[in-house]
Amino acid sequence: MNPARFQSSRWRRFVPPVWTSVLAVLLMAGCFGDQGAEPESPSARPRQRDQVPEQQIFDYRFIETRQGIRQWILESDEMLKFAGQDGMLLVDLKMDFFQDGEYHSTLTADSGRANQVTRDVHAWGTVVVVTEDGRKLETEELFFDNETQLITNEVFNRFTRGNDGGTGIGLEATPDLEYIEIKENVEAEVEDGAQGESGVR
Numbered sequence: 306m307n308p309a310r311f312q313s314s315r316w317r318r319f320v321p322p323v324w325t326s327v328l329a330v331l332l333m334a335g336c337f338g339d340q341g342a343e344p345e346s347p348s349a350r351p352r353q354r355d356q357v358p359e360q361q362i363f364d365y366r367f368i369e370t371r372q373g374i375r376q377w378i379l380e381s382d383e384m385l386k387f388a389g390q391d392g393m394l395l396v397d398l399k400m401d402f403f404q405d406g407e408y409h410s411t412l413t414a415d416s417g418r419a420n421q422v423t424r425d426v427h428a429w430g431t432v433v434v435v436t437e438d439g440r441k442l443e444t445e446e447l448f449f450d451n452e453t454q455l456i457t458n459e460v461f462n463r464f465t466r467g468n469d470g471g472t473g474i475g476l477e478a479t480p481d482l483e484y485i486e487i488k489e490n491v492e493a494e495v496e497d498g499a500q501g502e503s504g505v506r
Contacts, residue, residue, distance in 0.1 A: 358394075360386035365395070369424055369451070376454075377402045377480075379419060379426065392418040398428060400449070402480040409481040410436040412447065412456075424451035440466045440482040449480070456480055462487060468496040 365384035369376045383396040395417040402410045415430025426449040434442040434456070443463045447456050455477055462476045464485055475488030 356387055358385040359388045360384075365393075367419075374406050375403045381417070391422055392420050392427075394418055398426075400426065400428075400480075404481060408437065410434055410440075412449070412480065414447070425449060426451075434480065434482065436482050440464070442476075442478070442482060442485070444476070447476075454479065465494075470494045 362384045363382065365379075365381045367379045369379070378401045379395075379398065380400075381395040381398040385394040385396075387394070396415075398412075398414050398417045400412040401408060402412070412428060412432070412434045414428035414432040417426055417428040419426045427447075428449070429446045432444050432447050434447070441464070443465075444458060444460060446458050446460050448458060449456050456479070458476050459474070461472070461474055463472045464470045464482070464487070466482075471487060471491060471493045473487035473489060473491040476485070477488070478485035
């Protein structure tokens with residue numbers, strides 16, 4: 306029950322009528338004085354889960370091919386498609402990448418969105434790319450461009466290859482991590498005595 310209304314009911318029983326109008330004015334001033342305050346109720350904030358998807362598929366799977374050759378396979382525990390949106394919302398996604406039909410790396414993420422027209426994928430949360438030969442990229446967001454076949458971001462990255470690697474902000478790379486360029490605040494992590502390059506540019 307609203308506290309202001311409760312007090313108003315009690316005072317009308319015991320206070321002489323001459324004070325009724327005064328109390329009403331004071332109560333109204335108190336009610337309207339807080340209109341600029343930010344609502345505290347969580348229900349006042351929009352939430353995407355309140356939206357009802359027009360399509361929901363569990364254990365979703367999509368295979369991208371070019372000229373009959375497999376390029377990548379996208380899997381998700383749950384796919385949600387909302388009206389008026391080109392993208393599909395993905396929950397717990399995995400992408401296996403292939404080159405000339407041969408597997409070479411896997412991307413996993415907590416969440417993502419895939420564009421049904423361009424086949425571009427945006428992954429976020431705990432994002433990890435692991436290659437068949439053990440290279441590893443850890444970050445919180447990745448964009449995969451299906452046209453250029455590159456993964457990019459503008460956030461913190463950690464790349465490791467055996468005992469070597471590096472960290473930095475911003476990234477452009479191929480999904481097999483053969484080519485990887487970290488853009489800013491680059492710090493190399495090379496084991497003492499190691500020969501050759503770590504693969505980070």
